[in-house]
Amino acid sequence: MILDKYSFGIGDRFGQQGESQLAAIMKAKRMGVEIAPVWNKSHREHSIIGTMPADVRAEAQEAVGSMMWEGTYFVDADHINLKNVDLFIESSDFFTIDVAEFINQRASPDEISNFIDGCVKYIDGLTVPGIEESLVVTENVVRAIAVKYLSAVKQAGRIYRHIASKKGLGKFITEMSMDEADTPQTPVEMFFILAAAAQEEIPVQTIAPKFTGRFNKGVDYEGDTERFAREFERDILVIQYAVQEFGLPKNLKLSVHSGSDKFAIYGAINGAIKKLGAGIHIKTAGTTWLEELAGLAMAGGEYLAIAKRIYAGAYSRMEELMRPYSTVIDIDPSKLPEPMVVAEWSGKKFDETLRHETASGRYNPHFRQLVHIGYKVAAEMGKEFTDAVANCERIIGPNVTENIFERHIKPILID
Numbered sequence: 001m002i003l004d005k006y007s008f009g010i011g012d013r014f015g016q017q018g019e020s021q022l023a024a025i026m027k028a029k030r031m032g033v034e035i036a037p038v039w040n041k042s043h044r045e046h047s048i049i050g051t052m053p054a055d056v057r058a059e060a061q062e063a064v065g066s067m068m069w070e071g072t073y074f075v076d077a078d079h080i081n082l083k084n085v086d087l088f089i090e091s092s093d094f095f096t097i098d099v100a101e102f103i104n105q106r107a108s109p110d111e112i113s114n115f116i117d118g119c120v121k122y123i124d125g126l127t128v129p130g131i132e133e134s135l136v137v138t139e140n141v142v143r144a145i146a147v148k149y150l151s152a153v154k155q156a157g158r159i160y161r162h163i164a165s166k167k168g169l170g171k172f173i174t175e176m177s178m179d180e181a182d183t184p185q186t187p188v189e190m191f192f193i194l195a196a197a198a199q200e201e202i203p204v205q206t207i208a209p210k211f212t213g214r215f216n217k218g219v220d221y222e223g224d225t226e227r228f229a230r231e232f233e234r235d236i237l238v239i240q241y242a243v244q245e246f247g248l249p250k251n252l253k254l255s256v257h258s259g260s261d262k263f264a265i266y267g268a269i270n271g272a273i274k275k276l277g278a279g280i281h282i283k284t285a286g287t288t289w290l291e292e293l294a295g296l297a298m299a300g301g302e303y304l305a306i307a308k309r310i311y312a313g314a315y316s317r318m319e320e321l322m323r324p325y326s327t328v329i330d331i332d333p334s335k336l337p338e339p340m341v342v343a344e345w346s347g348k349k350f351d352e353t354l355r356h357e358t359a360s361g362r363y364n365p366h367f368r369q370l371v372h373i374g375y376k377v378a379a380e381m382g383k384e385f386t387d388a389v390a391n392c393e394r395i396i397g398p399n400v401t402e403n404i405f406e407r408h409i410k411p412i413l414i415d
């Protein structure tokens, strides 16, 4: 099973927007850009919402069937580990193996020295085609990388072999993710992480490193965009070289777990992949759910009231909701409007405060992040919430499509 050059991870918390999401991918296709849709949902999301991996497969199949999509599509077991992977075996054919937890868990001295022996060729000068200066690599550098990352890659190997034993070789796509780590990985680290993946014989088709800067949920990139651009290009060059050197899958590409809306770096991503002829996998996470909430607000009346109740619930349970997302949000509670104030808002005001349009002057990123992680409150409303969304589908659906196409696909792959 081969992942296409371009693929888009479309998370959908409540599983009702599959068709509207696919419509965005079909729009790109009509413009000559082929993208494989990948419906992704993590164990964390499933447990917060109370859905099962089979629900994601059902959503994907339904969307693909009703929209008559003839291209490939995948269902991603997002951020799985050895403890929960079994829940996903049957319904998924794309596995994002998350080993961030195993970073810094020192492999044995033997494993570390074996790894260094296998990398002797690159010590005292790693020259990567496309990168002008040679990268500084000494035995100590390789040792430090092994100490930090080897046990994580070995764990990825165990999880990969476990999945392969159940699904069969070549029957699924493997992604290795370290994006929820504490520190970013440099291009040199990436090279040796891929060396370790090759030693473990993991046929990794996408790799999600932690990039420099902050990738908070649903809000823009924060960090040094020039540094990001430089490292991103180097990451691609390192991958292209590693593919040749280690015999990794030829379509191996970067996966950007964007947390959505990283508008500030989309241009750099677009420029680098086109310049180097590289593929890309983008996970847009949960802004589809934000479109649902914005749509309810705009619908007004009882639907606006539901949106306000969700905000009030999220506000009062802020700490609990923030806990599972602590590494990927920055909410300043003093910048959040009180629910009593929000209760007086019009639908337009709610929408403008939530909507990521910095030019409007009314957008509040703290409000947006809190709502982003507040889907648990909506999930607890059960049918009341999902029925409301279904009733407002005429407003929500086109917004979901437009959000994915205009604000993400276009700047990253088309412009």
Ligand SMILES: [Zn+2]
Pocket (backbone or CB within 6 Å): 079, 177, 179, 180, 208, 257
């Ligand atoms: Zn991620």
